[in-house]
Amino acid sequence: MTRLTVALSGDCMATRGALITSDPAAVELRETLRAADFAFTNLEVVPATGRGHPVHNAAGGGCLIADPGVVNEITAAGFTVLGCANNHALDMGTDGVLGTVDLLRAKGIPFAGIGADLAAARRPVYVDRPGGSLAVISCSSTFLSGQEAAAPSPDLPGRPGLNPLRHGATLRVTSAQMEVLRQIDGETGLRARRAEARTLLGFDPAMSSADRLTLFGTRFQTADTPGFTTRCDPRDLDGISLWVAEARSRADLVLVSVHSHEPGPTPETPGEFLCEFAHRMIDEGADMVVGHGPHLLRGVEIYQGKPIFYSLGNIVSQIELADHVPAEDYAKVAAREQLTPGSYFAEISAHGRRMFAPHRRYWQSIVPVLTFDDGSLVGARLHAVDLGFGRPVHHRGRPRLANSVDAKEIFTDFARLAEPHGTAVKVGNTGTGELLLDGHDGPQHGLNRSPQSGPQRRENKGI
Incomplete structure (x- = not known):
């Protein structure tokens, strides 16, 4: 029987050192990561190598760039394989992303999701251990146009970039609402301004059919009941499925x-296209799907016996400690004197009163450790993580296992998020939780029968 354990985490935005502090709860987290056969995180920072130039990243809220030494800190924390496809991967442009590729290869760190062209960005990375192997495929639905990798043509090389998961949104409107939209289109002169497009294409690109209209960059479709939905681009869905x-x-x-x-009806809810994507990946053979991006927890689903974590939040968040700020980001802040990195982040956060600092959920996350026997999920132990909400900026953002009181709060909230997906979360009394599989709790499936499943959790008092 082949037994393998995989530790999962969300966004790792490391910009400084000593990600694991001397706090016993932090050291225990590192032990948990190192005890797993594989420990995954999403590298959401550019470890700048001197290549490339900063990109005006309005979609990402600004550039996120650090010194290349952060990758050593990440591996020292216990992570052994990285996903790199995200909306900050190209903050230093295509040359910068190639610099990341070369840096990670030189250091022998397995990674996926970025590359010199589309095939390279989509390919899995294979990580081998004495007990077995793990393949990782990384993609992103959030990125600026042109940051997606492109395939070569017979005439030109491909474009470096990330593995894209494009999607589209459709607003469903009633017939009466559609008629109002058509009136706006005609009476404001928008329709007249498409005359050249109609001449060249032979049809009006905004009106693909009698019941559809594309206006203001949004697709509208006539329906009995108003609503909003998103769907994956079938080309990307098929392209990623091929590699799975x-x-x-x-x-x-x-x-x-x-x-x-991208959210669903609420920030905590995944978009419809994300659920579609995750189910397709499991159908194609994935054993687990791990989501991240919104910087807070979303729910978990057990689909066909396989786990889908729609967002695991953050595992490291040192955005405000970044020392490399582009001029365009500095220009967002009106200041009477020259800004420094620290004063820039203090200004854009209103000295901790807005953005991420005042929101407790941003500083809480979960690290699941999954146990597989011969490829079947038999256990899913959950470790609550505290990133130091309310602490000074130079202290918060580094992970430690949450104490039992905070852990219960995190797991209770996570159970609420999982409920709509039909998944039950067992909240423990000692700072751990479990996903209930097939109506049974984790220990009956052998969660603790192997030393590889990680150290026994003791209660952490915190500091």
Whole structure:
């Protein structure tokens, strides 16, 4: 029997050192990561190598750039494989992303999700251990146009970039609402301004059919009941599925990582396209899907016996300690004197009163440790993580296992988020939780029968 354990985490935005402090609860987290056969995180920072130039990243809220030494800190924390497809991967442009590729290869750190062209960005990375192998595929639905990798043509090389998961949104409107939109289109002169397009194309690009209209960059469709929905671009869905099927035949376990900021009806709810994507990945052979991007927890679903974590929040968040700020980001802040990195972040956060600092959920997350026997999920132990809400900026953002009181709060909230997906979360009394599989709790499935499943959790008092 092949037993493998995989530790999962969300966004790692490391910009400084000593990600694991001397706090016993932090050291225990590192032990938990190191005890797993594989420990995954999403690298959401550019470890600048001197290549490339800063990109005006309005979609990402500004550039996130650090010194290359952060990758050493990340591996020292216990992480052994990285996903790199996210909306900050190209903050230093295409040259910068190639610098990241070269840096990680030189250091022998397995990674997926970025590359010199589309095939390179989509390919799995294979990580081998004495007990078995893991394939990782990384993609992102959140990125600026042009940051997605492109395939070569017979005439030109491909474009470096990330593995894209594009999607589209459709607003469903009633017939009466559609008629109002058509009136706006005609009476404001928008329709007249498409005359050249109609001449060249032979049809009006905004009106693909009698019941559809594309206006203000949004697709509208007539329906009985108003609503909003999103769907994956079938080209990307099929393109990523191809590599999942390939990985299924070449590794013991297959992990698909997806970075998605886009919400569903609420910030805690995944977009419809993300659920569609995750289900397709499992259908194609993935053993687990791990999501991240919104910087807070979303729910978990057990689909076909496989776990889908729609967002695991943050594992490291040192955005405000970044020392490399582009001029365009500085220009967002009106200041009477020259700004420094620290004063810039203090200004844009209103000295901790807005953005991420005042929101407790941003500083709480979960690290699941999954146990597989011969490829079947038999256990899912959950470790609550505290990133130091309310602490000074130079102290918060580094992870430690949460104390029992905070852990219960985190797991109770996570159970609430999981409930709509039909998944039950067992909240423990000592700072750990479990996903209930097939109506049974984790220990009956052998969660603790192997030393590889990580150290026994003791209660952390915190500091």
